[in-house]
């Protein structure tokens with residue numbers, strides 16, 4: 419009988435605001451704890467979720483599996499072993515933020531409210547859960563990647579204590595996403611030790627466009643913080659995103675200014691993205707992507723190549739640009 423396997427299911431634990439689940443594939447796969455609010459966890463039942471989910475990954479049961487049809491499923495290989503630990507933890511259990519990006523997919527939960535001071539998550543505290551996960555030996559202390567991205571880390575009271583807890587118990591690397599309005603000395607420390615991939619979205623090079631996109635007047639705070647982080651390790655470990663939004667920053671002039679600014683600051687990595695919310699809620703077969711997005715991407719690539727900046731493009735963005743703007747795939 420044909421057996422399937424999923425590396426995400428084997429390795430990833432995602433702590434979202436409304437549930438603890440296996441992956442962030444965009445599909446609601448196996449769930450470890452529904453509507454988690456800090457309750458006492460039955461760890462035997464928790465472990466069993468992964469085993470049961472793998473038991474469904476065969477020809478006979480796949481129709482009943484929450485993984486059915488997922489892009490990440492592949493055929494099982496003889497050397498695939500179900501791991502008792504996770505080597506990646508996604509922490510995204512809060513929605514507060516100190517800005518209000520017009521493309522924010524989490525705004526529906528925070529209701530557009532701007533939070534100025536660090537607060538507890540509106541859903542549950544992560545720190546006690548993290549301590550329990552280590553105690554239960556569910557995290558691979560040697561190879562663990564801790565990905566922290568939710569609302570913004572600047573307004574999460576637990577942010578620094580969580581990072582310290584990871585460092586105390588064993589972690590290999592961090593992936594941290596922030597709007598970068600507030601400088602975080604602990605990120606500087608992680609950059610110094612080459613332990614973090616720090617990503618922020620600036621999306622423009624002009625304060626007025628920043629204000630339109632983020633709805634707070636913090637362009638210079640963000641740029642000044644970026645300058646400090648870029649100096650720590652010659653730009654290594656820092657990535658700046660440009661999320662393109664129609665009628666706001668989708669023009670050659672802004673992209674040129676942005677790449678020049680990144681070059682001046684000493685940024686070595688840029689990521690180009692189409693607004694994910696737009697992609698999720700637009701039927702691209704009926705309302706195809708603006709055709710000039712292909713031109714923008716080419717221009718971006720050319721400028722980055724000239725300045726020796728590494729330009730990455732998220733696989734989903736690449737697929738969409740190729741299909742709808744460059745017409746490379748049909």
Ligand code: SF4
Pocket residue numbers: 424425426427440441442443445446447448484485488489490491
């Ligand atoms: S197959 Fe898809 S839905 Fe299931 S655990 Fe893997 S990534 Fe998640």
Ligand code: SF4
Pocket residue numbers: 514515516517518519521522523524525568569570596597
């Ligand atoms: S910084 Fe992130 S969480 Fe905050 S509003 Fe923007 S997209 Fe949403």
